[in-house]
Each structure stands twice: as C-alpha cells, then as structure tokens.
Amino acid sequence: MSPTKRHGLSAKTLRELERASGRLAKASVSAMEEQLPWFGRLPADQRASVLMITQSGAAGFVRWLRDSKEALKLTTEAFRSAPQELSRWISLRQAVGLVRLAIEVFEEQLPEFAADERERAALTEGILRYGREVAFATASSYAAAAEARGAWDARLEALVVDGIVRGDAEESLLSRAAALGWDPAAHATVLVGNPPSDDPPTVVFEVRSRAARAGRPVLLSVQGSRLVVVVAGPTEGSAKDQGILPTLAIAFAEGPVVAGPTVPSLAEAHHSAAEALSGLRAVVGWPAAPRPARSADLLPERALAGDPEAERLLIEGIARPLEEAGPALLETIDTYLESGGVLETCARTLFVHPNTVRYRLRKAAELTGRHPADPRDALVLRVALTVGRLARARGLW
The missing domain is CATH 1.10.490 (Globin-like)
Structure with a gap:
C-alpha cells in the first residue's frame, strides 16, 4: 500500500x-x-x-x-x-x-x-x-x-568573576555583569573556598538554589580547586542579612571558607576578592576560625603570611590609634599582654589602681574594637603592635 x-x-x-x-x-x-x-x-x-x-x-x-x-x-x-x-x-x-x-x-x-x-x-x-x-x-x-544561551551566560559569568579576581574594574566587566542581570550599584561580597564536587554544573546548581531561596543574586565560578562566589546586597545589620554568608557557605566543600569585606558596588569587588583570597591562604594559621571567616578577622595570620594590606590595616586600625592616644594607654596594653592578661599583676607593675587599668582597657577597646581581655583580640593587638614597631623601624611609618 x-x-x-x-x-x-x-x-x-x-x-x-x-x-x-x-x-x-x-x-x-x-x-x-x-x-x-x-x-x-x-x-x-x-x-x-x-x-x-x-x-x-x-x-x-x-x-x-x-x-x-x-x-x-x-x-x-x-x-x-x-x-x-x-x-x-x-x-x-x-x-x-x-x-x-x-x-x-x-x-x-x-x-x-x-x-x-x-x-x-x-x-x-x-x-x-x-x-x-x-x-x-x-x-x-x-x-x-x-x-x-545558558552556556554563553555561564562563559560570560566566568569572565566577570575572573575579572573581579584579577582586579579588572573596567567598564567591560560592569557591562557584562549588567547583561547577566546584576545591578552594578548593589553591594558586593566575595566568598571563596573549595567546591564540593568535581562537577561544576552541580556546584553551580547548589549555590544558585541557596541564593535563590535567600533572594540574593550571585555570580560564581569554579576555578580549578577554588570556588568563588560574589553575592549582592548587605551582609550586616539585620539577622537575615547576617545569615546570607553562612547560608552560602554550606554550599562549599568541607574546609575553610573566607569572605572579603562588603564593598559598595561591583566596581570595587576586586578589593573584596583580594582580601578573601589572602584570608583563604592564611586561615590555616587559625584552626578555630569560624566558617565562614571574615578576612578582617584574619589580619594577624595574613600579616604573618606577608600580606602588606593586612599589615597596613593593623597599623591604621590598631597600632596608630593606640599610639596617638598617648604613652600611658600604650604602656598599659603592652604590660597587660605581657602579664598574661592578669589585671592585678598589670596594675602592680604600673603602680596604678586596678580600676585605672580597667578604664584604659575599655578605652583601648573603644579605639580599636578589640578588648585585651579576649584571647583572640589579645592576639590581634599583640601582632598589630609588633607590626607597627617593625614598620616604624623600617621607616615605613
């Protein structure tokens, strides 16, 4: 038929x-x-x-x-x-x-x-x-x-993230990000760590799923053994904003995850990336580091690893304010740290009343955001003062 x-x-x-x-x-x-x-x-x-x-x-x-x-x-x-x-x-x-x-x-x-x-x-x-x-x-x-189109968007996104990591703040990067739906004026925070899988599409799906549930745009790229995520919006303030980084950190593999500072726009995201990567290299020096750890909380380890930006931040944020506050305050901090954090011993060494020591410690905490009585803060203060003295000896300060 x-x-x-x-x-x-x-x-x-x-x-x-x-x-x-x-x-x-x-x-x-x-x-x-x-x-x-x-x-x-x-x-x-x-x-x-x-x-x-x-x-x-x-x-x-x-x-x-x-x-x-x-x-x-x-x-x-x-x-x-x-x-x-x-x-x-x-x-x-x-x-x-x-x-x-x-x-x-x-x-x-x-x-x-x-x-x-x-x-x-x-x-x-x-x-x-x-x-x-x-x-x-x-x-x-x-x-x-x-x-x-999805494959093209993925390649474009990888180029944007790579440009951020390399410190490329040209207009082409911002236009590419805008083509991906990113608001160039939105706050940006870079988060780095290890990918949980050798399959990039699986990693991308996991990160995007968590970001979508949190209502946050993200840019991400798997760069070999490193996962880089750029998240939009604030990360401090409300409990919801503070919870976005821990939420995304779950999508990373076991091991340290470091977040750079939150910057005002994508054009400045390379600063956040540089600090996050520096923190990731140095976080091994702090076994008890939180997950994710903020790069600003890793300043001592970063300085010991040779990061000049960390040294500058320690000097500007701690060593200089303490020195400018006067020799009495600086001497009290040095003595308190050398005495192992024993208030009475510090007071006897300085021939002052313990309440005077307490007052000066509170004053130091107001100036630097670090209280000498806290073990972690004590380490930060000690390293900052050491870095400041070394910089002054080299004529850098």
Missing part, C-alpha cells in the same frame, strides 16, 4: 494542497494579525519571517502526508531554522500560540480540498497530528536555544 493510500488521500488532493500552501499560510498570518494584538506590533520584517515559516510548515504538511514514517524528521527539518529566528523576538508561549492558531486555520480550510467524507476525516486527523509534531519540534528548538 502506498503512503498516499495509507492516509486515505488521493494524488489529486495532495497536488491541490501543494498549490494552496501559500494561500493557507497567508490566511494563518491574517488570523494572527486579527486575534493576537502583540503580533500586529511586530516590525514588518518579523511578520514576513513568520509568513515564510508558516509557508514552510504548510509545505511540510504535504510532505508529511506523503510519507508518515519520516514525519518527525521532515517536521524538524521544515522548522529547523524557524525557532532559532523566532526565539530572538518571540517567547516560547507566543510561538506555541502562533502554531495553535495556524492549525485552527488549517482545520477550517482543509475540508474544502477533500473529495469525500473519508478524505475530510483523514485531513483533520493529519493536521492535528502534524500540529503536535510541530509544537514538539518548536519546544525542542527553543530548549536548545535556551541551553545555548
């Missing part, structure tokens, strides 16, 4: 359908203009493209009727270029609406080509099946286009 007989259509009917394919396509486009308001607002060249695509679909329907075994192949071939073009200016929902409307027009006009009731039923069944094939082909092509 020939393919034509199998569909119950005569050769004459198929020839008439072939000749009428252009008319059917024009009728479909006219219906689109009448029933779809957004279609009428498309530029003329785009409407002409839809007409050409519809004509290809009408011709493909006749070929489909001639050889149903090759239905999917022929349908995909007929619409291969259509969704790639359509997807630039028509959404998938709109494309499916166009297909549905074209099928309705075909259903209305195809019966006039049938020689009898049997052919009319065959044409009706055929256009319904063909419409289903077209819809599936269109959806598949849109999915392929989305995957291609």
Whole structure:
C-alpha cells in the first residue's frame, strides 16, 4: 500500500494542497494579525519571517502526508531554522500560540480540498497530528536555544568573576555583569573556598538554589580547586542579612571558607576578592576560625603570611590609634599582654589602681574594637603592635 493510500488521500488532493500552501499560510498570518494584538506590533520584517515559516510548515504538511514514517524528521527539518529566528523576538508561549492558531486555520480550510467524507476525516486527523509534531519540534528548538544561551551566560559569568579576581574594574566587566542581570550599584561580597564536587554544573546548581531561596543574586565560578562566589546586597545589620554568608557557605566543600569585606558596588569587588583570597591562604594559621571567616578577622595570620594590606590595616586600625592616644594607654596594653592578661599583676607593675587599668582597657577597646581581655583580640593587638614597631623601624611609618 502506498503512503498516499495509507492516509486515505488521493494524488489529486495532495497536488491541490501543494498549490494552496501559500494561500493557507497567508490566511494563518491574517488570523494572527486579527486575534493576537502583540503580533500586529511586530516590525514588518518579523511578520514576513513568520509568513515564510508558516509557508514552510504548510509545505511540510504535504510532505508529511506523503510519507508518515519520516514525519518527525521532515517536521524538524521544515522548522529547523524557524525557532532559532523566532526565539530572538518571540517567547516560547507566543510561538506555541502562533502554531495553535495556524492549525485552527488549517482545520477550517482543509475540508474544502477533500473529495469525500473519508478524505475530510483523514485531513483533520493529519493536521492535528502534524500540529503536535510541530509544537514538539518548536519546544525542542527553543530548549536548545535556551541551553545555548545558558552556556554563553555561564562563559560570560566566568569572565566577570575572573575579572573581579584579577582586579579588572573596567567598564567591560560592569557591562557584562549588567547583561547577566546584576545591578552594578548593589553591594558586593566575595566568598571563596573549595567546591564540593568535581562537577561544576552541580556546584553551580547548589549555590544558585541557596541564593535563590535567600533572594540574593550571585555570580560564581569554579576555578580549578577554588570556588568563588560574589553575592549582592548587605551582609550586616539585620539577622537575615547576617545569615546570607553562612547560608552560602554550606554550599562549599568541607574546609575553610573566607569572605572579603562588603564593598559598595561591583566596581570595587576586586578589593573584596583580594582580601578573601589572602584570608583563604592564611586561615590555616587559625584552626578555630569560624566558617565562614571574615578576612578582617584574619589580619594577624595574613600579616604573618606577608600580606602588606593586612599589615597596613593593623597599623591604621590598631597600632596608630593606640599610639596617638598617648604613652600611658600604650604602656598599659603592652604590660597587660605581657602579664598574661592578669589585671592585678598589670596594675602592680604600673603602680596604678586596678580600676585605672580597667578604664584604659575599655578605652583601648573603644579605639580599636578589640578588648585585651579576649584571647583572640589579645592576639590581634599583640601582632598589630609588633607590626607597627617593625614598620616604624623600617621607616615605613
């Protein structure tokens, strides 16, 4: 049995359908203009493209009727270029609406080509099946286009994160980030650590899922054995803001995770990245470091590892304020630290009342944000004073 007989259509009917394919396509486009308001607002060249695509679909329907075994192949071939073009200016929902409307027009006009009731039923069944094939082909092509855009976005995102890590604050970086939907004026914090998996897509999915639940945009890149995440928005203040970094830290592998300072915009994110990476290299010196640890809390370890920026911050934030407060305050801090944090011993050594020592310790805490009675703060103060003296001896201060 020939393919034509199998569909119950005569050769004459198929020839008439072939000749009428252009008319059917024009009728479909006219219906689109009448029933779809957004279609009428498309530029003329785009409407002409839809007409050409519809004509290809009408011709493909006749070929489909001639050889149903090759239905999917022929349908995909007929619409291969259509969704790639359509997807630039028509959404998938709109494309499916166009297909549905074209099928309705075909259903209305195809019966006039049938020689009898049997052919009319065959044409009706055929256009319904063909419409289903077209819809599936269109959806598949849109999915392929989305995957291609996703791959491009991933490459673009990797370039942005790499630029931040390298300290590239050019306009090109900001424009690329804006193309990814990032607000260049939003606060930014860089978080670094080890990826939890050797499969980058899995890592990306995990980080994005947690960021989406927290309602925060992120940029991320897996750079070998290092995962770099840039999170938008504040990280201090409310409990919700303070919780964003620990939430994202869960997506990292076991081991240290370090966050740089929160900077006012993406253009300054390279400062946050530099400090976060410095902290990640030095965090091994503090086994009890929190997760994530702030780079500012790792200043002693970073200074001991040779980070000049950490040395500068220790001098500016601790050593200089204590020295400018006067010799009595500086001597009290030195003596207190040397006495192992014993208040009475410090007071006897200085020949002052213990309350005087307490007052001076509180004054030091107000100036530096570090209280000598706290073991961690005591280490920070000791290293800061040492770094300050070494810098002064070298003529750097």
